[in-house]
Each structure stands twice: as structure tokens, then as C-alpha cells.
Amino acid sequence: MYDLLLKNAWVVDPLNSVNGVADVAIQEGKIAKVQRDIQEEAKEVIDFTGKTLQPGIIDSHVHLGTMWGSPFGPRMLAMNGVTTCLDMAGPLDDILDNVPEYGVGINMAILQFASPPFTFKNSTPSQQEMIDLIDKSLADGALGVKLLGGHYPLDPEVSALLIRTALERRAYVAWHAGTTKNGSNINGMIEAVKMADGYPMHLAHINAYCRGAIHEAMEETKIAIDLLKANPNIFCESYVSPKNGTRLTCNPDGTIQSKVTGNCLRAFGFTEDADGVRKALLARKAFAVYDAGGYSDLMTGEEALKLWEAAKTNVGGSFNINPPLPRIALAQAKRDDGAFVVDAISTDGGCIPRNVILSQGLSLVKLDILSLSEFAQKTSLNPARMLRLENKGHLSVGADADITVYDLATQTPVASFVDGKKILFNGELVSKGATVICTEHGKDAIEARGMKAIVVDPGKQIERITAL
Incomplete structure (x- = not known):
């Protein structure tokens, strides 16, 4: 039976x-x-x-940390059919501490952010500081680290050293492209691929570099696709929502803390400062994340401005910044062997309210951009491979x-x-x-919290799925 x-x-x-x-x-x-x-x-x-x-749907780019909006990320993912996720920033302790109250039974892998001014003091940490952060994160249950270069950049050479150092310690490495030299745009993506230097790396949300900041958006998309074809060491995802995720936090002098927020303000014609945020909210171009009662939602206009001011600017935010054609092109592009150029469909959601793998991703199926089987491949099988989850992403006997x-x-x-x-x-x-999906170094810490641990080896080589 x-x-x-x-x-x-x-x-x-x-x-x-x-x-x-x-x-x-x-x-x-x-x-x-x-x-x-x-x-x-x-x-x-x-x-x-x-x-x-x-x-089970695997979202390979989400945010569960309260600094990005709320502690409701696991609930919001599960309500949208997700069974496994990769958190792309942490903070690690914040997410794990919230599991007893807000956990809903899904699997989660967590990358600790490796970025100033949070886990590094400045944009030029020493290699020993990198080692200390990586080792502690792995021991505490993280799968690896993520460079939040688009928001909080490191110097280029430091970014390259951090990638190598993390990989040497068999940590999972992801990068939101951007350094102190190049921002979160197509130039930043080109720089990140070069800095990876042939090593395996997860490059986050490819669509974020194809917004028309440097060239026309579809020209940037072609550059991105060609770059990924030429560098099979880069594994990646893109999302299908027009909305991005960022923080609207300003420094005491009124300057914007996140470079991504500055990019969005500039793209919509606002100044890159607190006054620009204020005007963008009133113009309904910027949105603030708020607690809608057990889940996060977005507000804009005067109500959002009051929230932002009451929180002393320290709230999550969003802009409708992603043009549609790059999102479609990145979802369907394939390599010569039939493998997808962009391995997975993600949301960059979680506690940021854009968990749209089903509600928008399935539109790609209805438009004959993807077959139903290809949709399942990009939302389950491929991301399982990326996370080295051999027993997930398929319905084989024993899986x-x-x-x-x-x-x-x-x-x-x-x-x-x-x-x-x-x-x-x-x-x-x-x-x-x-x-919690972690390395062998974090198994004891996760189990000590009363959670089940799935141990994987991020240093294991990945083989892409070609035409099925």
C-alpha cells in the first residue's frame, strides 16, 4: 500500500x-x-x-531576509507553488532565526552576502577577511556566498579574489554583477564573466543587465547571450517580472546607499538622492515594500512616501525597470547543443512580492515560447542541477x-x-x-537548530542538460 x-x-x-x-x-x-x-x-x-x-518548482534566486522586505518570504514562495529555493543574500542568521515562526516546510539554500558595509568593512577586504567570512558562513549553515556588486560593490580585483577564495573552499559562489568600476549593467556583466576567469560561478538575474543602460536593450541582450555561449562556466537565471528589488535606504547626507536604486532613479529621470526617491514615490515610479498582514506587498504614491519617511528611508523597494523583450529572449535562447543559454527561470522574489514563476512564467508556454516540458526543465530540473540536488528536479523512482x-x-x-x-x-x-541545503561544514549547526539538513558539495562539477 x-x-x-x-x-x-x-x-x-x-x-x-x-x-x-x-x-x-x-x-x-x-x-x-x-x-x-x-x-x-x-x-x-x-x-x-x-x-x-x-x-517541485525550484526558484533559484529569492530573498528571505527581513532587510529586503519582511520575514514572510517562505510563505509567499510556498503560496505560489515553490518547494525549494536559493536565497541570494541572507543575512543567514536572520533567515534561520525566523524558521520556527515563519517556516512552511520548503527546502532552502542560503548564500551569505559578501558586501560592504555589512559583512565587510569596506570595498577592499583582505583575503583573510574573506576566508573568515566564508568559513563562518559555511559552518553556520550557508551554502556559500554572494557578491552584491550591483548594490554594494567591491573593487574588481577584490571581487575576482573573493570568487577564487570561495571556490577553493568549495563554497557556492554567486554574483550580482557590479564593482566599483562597472555597475549593474551589461559592462558589469562583461567584467564579471572576465573576473570569473573560467571558474564555475552563478551569475544572477541576467535580465538585470539588459535594461538599456549602456546600449539598446535588445543589443545588450544579444551581447549577454553571446557572452554566456562563449563561457559555459557561467550558470545563471533570469526572471520574467517587470519589477526589480532593491532598497530605498539613504545615507544621513541624503545619498543613495544602493547603486541599483541610483540606476533606477536615473533611468526614470530622477536625481540619485533622497529627493529623487521622494519624487519617484509620488510619481508612482518607485514602490515600497510593506507588511500586508502575513505577506509583503507593494505600495506607491503618498502612502508609500509616509511609510518611507516613518522608517527613516530604511525600507525595501521596487521599480518596473525590466523591459519585456529581453525577458522573453533570455528565457528561450539555446546553445548549439540544445541546452538553454540561461539555465533557469527565477523570480528574485521571496519576501519581495513578485513570485511569478507560475502566474507569468506559464505565459511563455501559452505563447509557444517554451514547451511545457521546457518550462519544467527551467523551473525544476536545471535549478536542481545548479544546486547539486541529484534527487530533485525529476520524478524517477527513488527521487x-x-x-x-x-x-x-x-x-x-x-x-x-x-x-x-x-x-x-x-x-x-x-x-x-x-x-536547509548546506555543505558538510554546516550540517551540525542546522541540525542543532532542529532542522533537517541536505548536504551537497558545491564544488562538484555540473553537466548541463542538452536537448531532451
């Missing part, structure tokens, strides 16, 4: 070439069988006739029973499961806690 039997859904599993109506049987948290009309009995049977079922079920017509989630346990069901979140 199976523990759980999911019947009559349209099952999509690109690794195993499954794309049709089938049943999925689950036993002890693992996939036990996938085939049409399974007759064996199960303790629980759920009929998903008319719905689509795929391996982890992480599953997302959704309504293709409405592009909304119906249910999700992690290790065969319900996370989202009937519109309600029904689980607690979290499983």
Missing part, C-alpha cells in the same frame, strides 16, 4: 520524457511509480484530473517526492509536496519548519 497516490494529472517530467496523463505513487517520501492508471491501493488518494503536475501541481488555464498553484508531505493544499499552507 502506497502512502500517497496522485491520480489523473497531466504529468510533465522532462528527464524521463513523461508528458501526458498519469498517476504518481509515493512511498516514504520518495517517488515509487509513475504510470497511467496505477491500481494498487494507497493510504490517501488525491484526484488531480485537469491539473498539471511537475517536479524525492517534491511535486508542484497547478492549473495551467489560470496559471495558479493547486498543491505542492515536499518529501511526499503536503505543503500547500486547498489554498492553505499546512506545514512548518524548513529543510
